[in-house]
Amino acid sequence: MSSGIVPSADVLRVFEEDLKRNKKFKYIILGIAKVVDPSNAKPVDTIVVTKTSEEPSWDKFLAELTDTECKYAIYDFAYEVDGGGQRTKIILITWAPDGAQTKERMIFASSKAALKATLSSGIAAEVQANDLSEITFEIVRAKLGN
Amino acid sequence: MAYGGDEVNAIVLDMGTYSTRIGYAGEDLPKVNMPATYGSVLDPDTGLFKHYVGDEGVNIYRPKMRLSNPMREGMIYEWNAVEDVLNYAFHSQLRCNTADHPILFTEPPWNNKWNREHLAEILFEKYQIPATFVVNNAVCSAFSAGKGTALVVDVGQDISSVTPVVDGYALTKSIQRQPIGMSLLTNTAYMTLTTPTLERVDAIELHSHQLISSKKPMGYNAKPIYTLRQDRLLNADQSWRNQMSRRVVEDWIEVCSGALETTFTVEEADKKGTKFYEFPTGYQAIFKGSERLHPAEIFFNSSALNRIRSYGPPPIAENHPSQGRMIPLQEALPLQNLIAHALDLQDIDVRSSLMQNVVLVGGGSMLPGFQERLLFEVSNLTRNKNYKFHIPTVPWERRFSSFLGGSILASLGTFHQLWVSREEWNEFGPDILAQRCK
Numbered sequence: 001m002s003s004g005i006v007p008s009a010d011v012l013r014v015f016e017e018d019l020k021r022n023k024k025f026k027y028i029i030l031g032i033a034k035v036v037d038p039s040n041a042k043p044v045d046t047i048v049v050t051k052t053s054e055e056p057s058w059d060k061f062l063a064e065l066t067d068t069e070c071k072y073a074i075y076d077f078a079y080e081v082d083g084g085g086q087r088t089k090i091i092l093i094t095w096a097p098d099g100a101q102t103k104e105r106m107i108f109a110s111s112k113a114a115l116k117a118t119l120s121s122g123i124a125a126e127v128q129a130n131d132l133s134e135i136t137f138e139i140v141r142a143k144l145g146n
Numbered sequence: 147m148a149y150g151g152d153e154v155n156a157i158v159l160d161m162g163t164y165s166t167r168i169g170y171a172g173e174d175l176p177k178v179n180m181p182a183t184y185g186s187v188l189d190p191d192t193g194l195f196k197h198y199v200g201d202e203g204v205n206i207y208r209p210k211m212r213l214s215n216p217m218r219e220g221m222i223y224e225w226n227a228v229e230d231v232l233n234y235a236f237h238s239q240l241r242c243n244t245a246d247h248p249i250l251f252t253e254p255p256w257n258n259k260w261n262r263e264h265l266a267e268i269l270f271e272k273y274q275i276p277a278t279f280v281v282n283n284a285v286c287s288a289f290s291a292g293k294g295t296a297l298v299v300d301v302g303q304d305i306s307s308v309t310p311v312v313d314g315y316a317l318t319k320s321i322q323r324q325p326i327g328m329s330l331l332t333n334t335a336y337m338t339l340t341t342p343t344l345e346r347v348d349a350i351e352l353h354s355h356q357l358i359s360s361k362k363p364m365g366y367n368a369k370p371i372y373t374l375r376q377d378r379l380l381n382a383d384q385s386w387r388n389q390m391s392r393r394v395v396e397d398w399i400e401v402c403s404g405a406l407e408t409t410f411t412v413e414e415a416d417k418k419g420t421k422f423y424e425f426p427t428g429y430q431a432i433f434k435g436s437e438r439l440h441p442a443e444i445f446f447n448s449s450a451l452n453r454i455r456s457y458g459p460p461p462i463a464e465n466h467p468s469q470g471r472m473i474p475l476q477e478a479l480p481l482q483n484l485i486a487h488a489l490d491l492q493d494i495d496v497r498s499s500l501m502q503n504v505v506l507v508g509g510g511s512m513l514p515g516f517q518e519r520l521l522f523e524v525s526n527l528t529r530n531k532n533y534k535f536h537i538p539t540v541p542w543e544r545r546f547s548s549f550l551g552g553s554i555l556a557s558l559g560t561f562h563q564l565w566v567s568r569e570e571w572n573e574f575g576p577d578i579l580a581q582r583c584k
Binding site: 001002003004005006042044045070094096097098100102103105106107108109110112113116128130134 | 281282285288289290291292293294295313314315499502503534536538539543550551554555558559560561562563564583584
């Protein structure tokens with residue numbers, strides 16, 4: 001079951017070109033906002049890019065995850081594998097804090113499937129978090145294996 | 147597309163075994179929250195049964211009125227009675243013309259295709275609704291907690307169920323459910339209250355207020371002095387008297403009961419303190435922790451479960467098989483075992499996501515200590531400390547979690563493209579429901 005909310009064309013472009021191919025950004029934050037549908041000039045809820053960042057610090061990224069606002073994040077996660085060697089994998093984060101309104105949590109949870117379908121390739125793991133204890137560096141690292 | 151734009155004022159229909167919730171999409175609370183049961187009285191002139199629904203329908207004394215429940219396990223079994231419930235809700239309470247409102251209805255994850263399509267057919271044909279959609283109430287509960295993936299534990303009126311939801315889909319083959327719900331808790335508390343103890347030498351009389359004409363103010367634990375309405379006692383149907391006594395017990399549960407957070411012992415439970423309660427007869431009692439908290443042991447403790455098996459509901463003959471596994475009362479298990487079973491059926495990576503996203507809903511989630519106890523038991527049973535429970539902090543969100551989820555979805559402009567319109571229903575037939583409402 002899904003909400004019918006879909007990502008804007010921009011989301012796929014920024015993900016594919018800027019983050020995945022050109023490694024221009026470390027992460028992208030996505031939100032849901034009204035965008036005018038050109039076919040009937042009506043504002044429609046759409047998943048949009050709200051922020052892009054080159055900030056390399058994981059802790060500074062976590063500061064984006066505030067107590068009262070739901071968001072999605074696509075993060076280029078860098079880690080070391082056993083026996084040395086650097087890897088990066090892209091993760092999709094759904095952030096739905098208990099302090100957000102139920103309506104917002106519902107909309108973000110029910111729209112994630114459409115976002116995932118749009119991004120289709122290149123997402124190595126998903127994290128669904130309601131508070132920061134569910135999205136530590138170690139938890140994400142453990143999801144990625146070796 | 148038949149429906150677009152935000153102007154559509156949809157109605158949300160959320161029927162359970164305990165109550166029926168109906169209201170407008172976009173609102174947090176249902177406009178109508180009425181008992182699922184209905185009363186019927188034989189009219190001697192016509193030889194037909196007249197039905198009474200709603201609070202004022204069933205809770206008021208009427209000579210010879212028999213109470214029945216058209217719902218079992220969250221599914222509709224008596225369709226004629228359901229139409230009376232819907233007529234009352236739409237016409238007397240909401241006072242709306244259903245031809246103007248799309249209706250989104252909720253269903254339990256074990257609902258079957260026939261039941262779902264039959265309700266849609268009634269809504270389209272009898273109520274002339276323009277469009278419909280059906281949502282799975284476990285998925286709604288997961289979503290309203292902000293989770294696309296969750297293990298939804300629903301302690302409802304008839305049954306407790308465990309439903310894994312992964313990426314917004316209920317895994318129906320893994321559903322575990324059994325007839326251990328709030329109704330059986332009421333039976334158990336009923337036995338507790340009507341069994342004499344050292345401090346209370348008489349069984350507590352659970353007459354409801356409708357049967358009492360006068361009572362005297364008495365001190366604590368004094369034998370109550372009251373007079374019964376003899377005319378009502380003679381003419382009330384046994385089913386109505388039972389139901390009203392059960393309401394007294396339900397109120398006692400709400401005020402006094404709960405679960406102990408750890409393994410039950412009399413000493414530990416008594417540390418939780420006493421609670422005062424006054425019954426409709428005027429009888430005033432103080433209940434010790436061990437008395438108040440013991441009934442809820444049926445959810446967690448095999449020996450408590452063994453004692454109450456004989457009071458359970460009768461087995462139900464299913465005309466149309468429902469989804470997932472239904473464990474009969476005789477083989478019922480503590481709730482933590484049900485969770486462990488549901489998890490065992492999942493792949494290891496999904497299992498850990500589900501463990502960390504347990505969403506507790508239903509009447510049982512309202513009991514103080516219930517969540518803590520379940521976490522304690524399931525962690526001990528599976529020797530795993532990685533469980534994380536989520537429970538809505540606002541009590542009415544717990545009570546109405548599936549209504550609220552449906553209400554939010556049905557209010558979204560983008561969701562309207564998903565509705566099954568009357569034209570599509572006529573053109574493609576009932577199969578369109580299963581295709582669209584995934």
